[in-house]
Amino acid sequence: MRVYPEVIGVASESSGGTDTLERPDTLPQDGGQGPVPVVGTDTVIECRGLTKRYRVALGYEIEALSSLDLQVKRGEIFAIVGPNGSGKTTTLKLLLGLIFPSEGDAFILGEPPRSRRAKRRIGFVPEGPFFYQHMNGEEVVRFYGRLCGLRGRDLRARTDELLKLVGMSKRRDVVMSQCSKGMVQRIGLASALVNDPDVVLMDEPTSGLDPIGAHEIKELTVRLRDAGKTVLLCSHLLEQVEEVCDRIAILHRGSRLAYGPIDEILQITDQTELVAINVSEDAARQLAAMSSESHTRAGELHCMIKEDADPFQALDVVRQGGGELLRFGRVRESLEDAFIRAVTASAREDAAISTDAADTGGTADMTGGSDEATAEEGGEEA
């Protein structure tokens, strides 16, 4: 049994209603399958032109995923974000071999998705998992452990460790039919980690969790990354993703709109934000006049300085008004802003291509066009 690296912070299982995550004493086992060769590359997940079409009535097809190119590097948290129906879950299903691509290829740990060799090193946390209702939490984790080849003492130790990790050790005897959504999600996470996966795939991991539970899952995700695991997570909760991920891909209607490091995708805007407290009424009035937007919240004055105004003059106003400066600087857009920007650009591109096609009487690959255009805008090439 290997010793877990010191990257995982300690927390104790609370006796109250909400459990907290804990540091496991040991690293997960190898699943009893012996060592698996390490792929000689830093790319852990790769999608090349991955396309999935579903046949619908009367021979029509819908494209759930269009020519997705993607590379997830070892030891990073990579997020696929997008609204419902954007192709996030389809991508995960393709990577797990649950569905087959119409075109393109996917590789996980250098193996095709259905490879059992690869699956020994993968953990999957589905959205709203559903487990055998007659089993309790401990039995569920043991069941998945046995599927991974764990037996006897190793399985018992691993189960105890993971139940502790997800804050379910005191509620291990609760049968699944009586578990809350949050408890089921925690058990799902423990089951996914039972084989000590190198790669963890998460589909909306915070779905159904209260804010504390969601925060704990975020923390655990970071700890997994710090422990050398690669995490691929899909979510439409942009705010949560923004806080933890290293790189992202934004999907919209099956197309990749942006792709790259989060810092590159989230642009720094031309606007300057100023937050101050104890500002005199007169100074506040002056600042409001210099701002495109200003409001007071919990005693703090928030101002977005107009682009044509001098931000340093606003600083002087705060100083002269006896105020205390809390924050001052250029604003980086949120992931939500970046997402809306990418979608809007894509829609504009689509409209332009449609107009061109109508003018020339020809047809155009709208998806491909929008993909390329917005990927550039996203800041990184496929």
Added chain:
Amino acid sequence: MTIGYATFGEAIRRRILVIFLLFAIVSIVGSQIFKAFSPGEEEKFVVDLGLNSIKWFSILIAILLGAVMIPQEIERKTLHTVLAKPVGRGQFILGKFVGTCLAVLFNASLMAIAFFVVYAIQQKGGFDVSLLYQFALTCMELILFISIVVFLSTFSSTVFVLVVSFCVVVLGSTATFWKNIPAENEISGLLFLGVSALAPNFEIFDLSRPILTGAAIAPDMITYPLVYGFMYTSIMLLLSFVIFNERQF
């Protein structure tokens, strides 16, 4: 076997299964009361009702369990978490098949124990070993039938499986009729031939006539159905693997 045990554990907790089991046992035990309606043939009545109760209640249980086991896993997406582990799709099907067989045979065994006790009381301690042969063949028949239900559930919905399974039971239990029915034209002839060739023949698993008449049971009356059942089951499972392997979830 992990999937098999989980399936068994889930199956035996189903309330409907317990209800059928109770009905079967009530029917078997009740034969001691109702035998009065067949004066002079009390033993035949008890044996006939007992054997038929075991068979038909077990088939009902097999239909209800088999029809939901795989479609429910797909619908609830439990299958996603299982197939995300290093588990082959063939292993999954085999596990579901074994688990369902264990649950059905476990119930059939409880019914058989009830029947053997009732029969022993009827015979004042006597016991006919041919009843054990019949139970062994009933078990093989149930295994074969479950393999068909599993095969159907690899590509269709619960309702479809229920309807088609019921049809298979009817066709299989009237195999001789379909084989010997005079064809009015070429098409109906081909249809009857097809039905008798494809549908399983459940009649060969029935030893009730020699048991009730006291005739000797030839060895091939045991071995042939066992080999037939084994072959048919193997083919059904093989087809299930092939279809399930290509399915997308």
